[in-house]
Amino acid sequence: xxxxxxxxxxxxxxxxxxxxxxxxxxxxxxxxxxxxxxxxxxxxxxxxxxxxxxxxxxxxxxxxxxxxxxxxxxxxxxxxxxxxxxxxxxxxxxxxxxxxxxxxxxxxxxxxxxxxxxxxxxxxxxxxxxxxxxxxxxxxxxxxxxxxxxxxxxxxxxxxxxxxxxxxxxxxxxxxxxxxxxxxxxxxxxxxxxxxxxxxxxxxxxxxxxxxxxxxxxxxxxxxxxxxxxxxxxxxxxxxxxxxxxxxxxxxxxxxxxxxxxxxxxxxxxxxxxxxxxxxxxxxxxxxxxxxxxxxxxxxxxxxxxxxxxxxxxxxxxxxxxxxxxxxxxxxxxxxxxxxxxxxxxxxxxxxxxxxxxxxxxxxxxxxxxxxxxxxxxxxxxxxxxxxxxxxxxxxxxxxxxxxxxxxxxxxxxxxxxxxxxxxxxxxxxxxxxxxxxxxxxxxxxxxxxxxxxxxxxxxxxxxxxxxxxxxxxxxxxxxxxxxxxxxxxxxxxxxxxxxxxxxxxxxxxxxxxxxxxxxxxxxxxxxxxxxxxxxxxxxxxxxxxxxxxxxxx
Numbered sequence: 259x260x261x262x263x264x265x266x267x268x269x270x271x272x273x274x275x276x277x278x279x280x281x282x283x284x285x286x287x288x289x290x291x292x293x294x295x296x297x298x299x300x301x302x303x304x305x306x307x308x309x310x311x312x313x314x315x316x317x318x319x320x321x322x323x324x325x326x327x328x329x330x331x332x333x334x335x336x337x338x339x340x341x342x343x344x345x346x347x348x349x350x351x352x353x354x355x356x357x358x359x360x361x362x363x364x365x366x367x368x369x370x371x372x373x374x375x376x377x378x379x380x381x382x383x384x385x386x387x388x389x390x391x392x393x394x395x396x397x398x399x400x401x402x403x404x405x406x407x408x409x410x411x412x413x414x415x416x417x418x419x420x421x422x423x424x425x426x427x428x429x430x431x432x433x434x435x436x437x438x439x440x441x442x443x444x445x446x447x448x449x450x451x452x453x454x455x456x457x458x459x460x461x462x463x464x465x466x467x468x469x470x471x472x473x474x475x476x477x478x479x480x481x482x483x484x485x486x487x488x489x490x491x492x493x494x495x496x497x498x499x500x501x502x503x504x505x506x507x508x509x510x511x512x513x514x515x516x517x518x519x520x521x522x523x524x525x526x527x528x529x530x531x532x533x534x535x536x537x538x539x540x541x542x543x544x545x546x547x548x549x550x551x552x553x554x555x556x557x558x559x560x561x562x563x564x565x566x567x568x569x570x571x572x573x574x575x576x577x578x579x580x581x582x583x584x585x586x587x588x589x590x591x592x593x594x595x596x597x598x599x600x601x602x603x604x605x606x607x608x609x610x611x612x613x614x615x616x617x618x619x620x621x622x623x624x625x626x627x628x629x630x631x632x633x634x635x636x637x638x639x640x641x642x643x644x645x646x647x648x649x650x651x652x653x654x655x656x657x658x659x660x661x662x663x664x665x666x667x668x669x670x671x672x673x674x675x676x677x678x679x680x681x682x683x684x685x686x687x688x689x690x691x692x693x694x695x696x697x698x699x700x701x702x703x704x705x706x707x708x709x710x711x712x713x714x715x716x717x718x719x720x721x722x723x724x725x726x727x728x729x730x731x732x733x734x735x736x737x738x739x740x741x742x743x744x745x746x747x748x749x750x751x752x753x754x755x756x757x758x759x760x761x762x763x764x765x766x767x768x769x770x771x772x773x774x775x776x777x778x779x780x781x782x783x784x785x786x787x788x789x790x791x792x793x794x795x796x797x798x799x800x801x802x803x804x805x806x807x808x809x810x811x812x
Contacts (some may be wrong), residue, residue, distance in 0.1 A: 267355040274657065284468055315673065324463050324595050329541035332616055333388035333597035335602045336587045339617040342603065343580055346611055347509040351637035357732065359412045359664065360641075363420055363656070364499035364649050365427065366396045367436040371773030376456055385430035389423060392458040393497030397451075398594060399427065399438070408664075409733030411784045413657045420653035421785065424608045439779060440545035440656075442533025442648030443497055445771040446763070449487050449537065450757050452494045460723065462785070467492050469593035470554060477552045481534075481541035481760075495553035497536070498546040498651040501656045504631065504641045505664060512579045512630075516642055518670035519628045520571065521679060522663060524700055525721060526689035528714035528747055530659040531695035532648040532756030538771050543695030543757035547647055548686075554625060569626035570685050574678070578638055582630050585622055593623040597743070612639035629690070646688075651756045651788040652776070658745035658787065662718075662725050663745070670730030679703045696750075696756045715750050722747060749789040755789045756790075766794035 266760060309374070346352060376396030393400045401423040406415040427438045458462050468494050480487045485605040531543035542548065554568045567590065575581055587660045598615035606613050613635045618632055627708060633643040644667075649660050679687075683701040691698045691714060696713040711718075722743055729739045760774065767773045781791045 266397070285349050301353030301675055303710060310640050313345070322465050322597055326700075327568065328597065329592065331597050331631055332592050335597060335616040336592070336620055338585050338602065339612075339614045341579075342582060342614070344582060345580070346638070347640075348640075351547070352611060353506070353508045353637075353639045355506070355636065355639060357408040357583065358405040358499050358504075359408050359416070359660070360504035361416055361420070361660065362500075362502040362504075362706060363401040363403065363423065363440070363654075364393060364501070365401070365424070366439040366441075366444045366499060367399060367427075367434075367529075367776065368446070368461075368779075369445065369718035370434050370437070370617075370776060370779065371772045372439070372444070373772070374444060374447060374451055375431070375434055377431075377434040377436055378435055379459060381427060381430045381436060383432065385426050387423070387426055387530045389439055390427070392460055393496070393499075394458060394463055395452070395456045395493055397444075397456070398496050398499065400426070400459070405506075408506075410735040411738045412734065413661050416655050416660065417657040420656065421626050424653070435810065437779065439775065440499065440650030440652070440782065441778070442531075442544060442650070443536050443549070444499075444775070445535035445538060445760075447537055448791055452487075452497055454487065454491045454493055456496065457491075457493050465798060471569045475552070477549065479536055479539075479541045481539075481545065481550050483539040483541060485536055485539040487537070487539055495550055498553070499531070499552045500546070500645060501640055501647045501649050501659070502658050503663065503731050504637050505644065505667070506641050509579065509640055512590070512640060513575050513577070514671040515667060516575045516579075516582075516628060516630075517665075518667045519642055520574070522666040522670060522749060523644070524625065524684070524691040524698075524703075525717050526659060526663045526666065526715055527646055527688070528691035528698045528700070529662075529696055529718050529746065529755055530647055530655075531692070532650050532655075532760070534668050534695075534757040534761045534772070535771070540761055540764060542693045543697075543755070543761075544648060544692035544768075546694040547646070550625075567623065568627075570627055570688050571681075579630050579632075580638065583617070583621070583632075586624055586647070587617075590620070590624060592620055594619060606634050612635060647675045648756070651759075651782050652784060652785055654745055654787040655749075658742045658749075659737070660687040661742035662722075662746045664732075665734075665739075666721060668732050669724045669730070672728065672731060679709055683709060696753060696755055715753065718746070718750050745789075752789045754789040754791070759788050759791055759794075763794040767795040 367378060367381060369375060374397035378392050378399045381399065382392060390403045391400050391402065403416055403419050406412045424438050424762040431437050431690060454467065474488050474490045476486065477489055509569050527544060533544045533546035534540055534542065536545040536549060551568045596619060598613070602616060605611060614632060614636050621630065623634070627646040629643040629645060631637050631643050644663060647656070647663070650656065679701060686702045690700060690738045697714050699711050700714055700717055701709045702712050702717060704710045726739050726743055729738065760778065763777060765773045777794065
């Protein structure tokens, strides 16, 4: 086991505990996943439901065909909602509750050999767990974790619930030969798996697909190997799975927190990358990012601003959440103009904030990487949905990524920045991190001096104390900070991210997609984070292996 760095060594690095075993020994034990129970790490009650299931991508629609009158009425309600927003955000009690953290875990359903199993509705029915919802394609499933207080041990709570939910899916999938696979991309998918015939049997996805348009679009991702595919449906988006983090934000702090998220996501994504194998090809370390954007139709070199429904954004936020909401209402055509029954400004409870169903539905059809969420539950609050992190490899990895990102965002938002990075460089950082992972070189503010370029691994090591400070300032327990940032430190020290492990294993196994997925499933089932997984051993492939789902896309 790597020794815990001593305090005061002069290294400038925090003494985080790397508790997951010798990364080269492959002797991890599942018992290491949980710390001794002192009674403080148990789930705390949450102050309100996560409304992510009410977003357009996650709710059932009672209506599939819409008239011009429907669209006019919906647009009028959107504009009226915008008019209410200023007074709502400053109303007594709005957004003043205890800060919370939540997450959505997307996964694939696969056989032990990695073949997609299009039985999500059946698995969900057997699981009988309301936290599980259908995703775009029949082999996609999503788990909505319970929001938890940001203090004192939010990450342990999320970790325990994610593990329990995956076990629920695993057991429910047994009758169908299916088990959960958590990664940004499923390597064994092929173009034939990404067609409308595999769409989940819920009308909302067909409505969104029709609204986006069925014109053919070219999807392409370069990298170690190039991939091109033609698609006429956003079902191509079913190739991607993510771990989406929800962080509550006070209205007066929204601008600072949102800008901090836009800056900090690049270094976190670089070390969290887990999507290098796209339809059997080795591409970007986080190929999910360009693929996801293009699946919504952004495949052309020039796209009108009103068509950019997925992306990183175009400038630093200056005017709070209203600026983003106004942009959403003024610039983007509604895809699903479904009006709620009754008065549009009715509260969910007497004396509570208005539901604003139309506004929430519309915001749910904009897939920005950092997206605002209005939630009328209780006295109402705002959240930022941090959507860029990949699913997997294990709950420990996903929770560690969450701790790093949350800590960095909170720390940055709490401090007066000494110098701001030009937004064009922040945007460049995001896509560079997705392409190159830990090998990325990222621009970074240098006070009043010009921005400097740093290796992502060095940058994250230097930022770990800032993440720890951000979490401590939010009331996260010290041992919680040590535990989860220690996972990140172990990953950075070894240089082993999920993307690195997958790419290296894929090569070692002769580009055998099924064998790569099989080994990934074996190791992820231990619960140990990816940096502690044993290195793959090259082997010769036999005839039976060459007959698997390998080689170029069908």
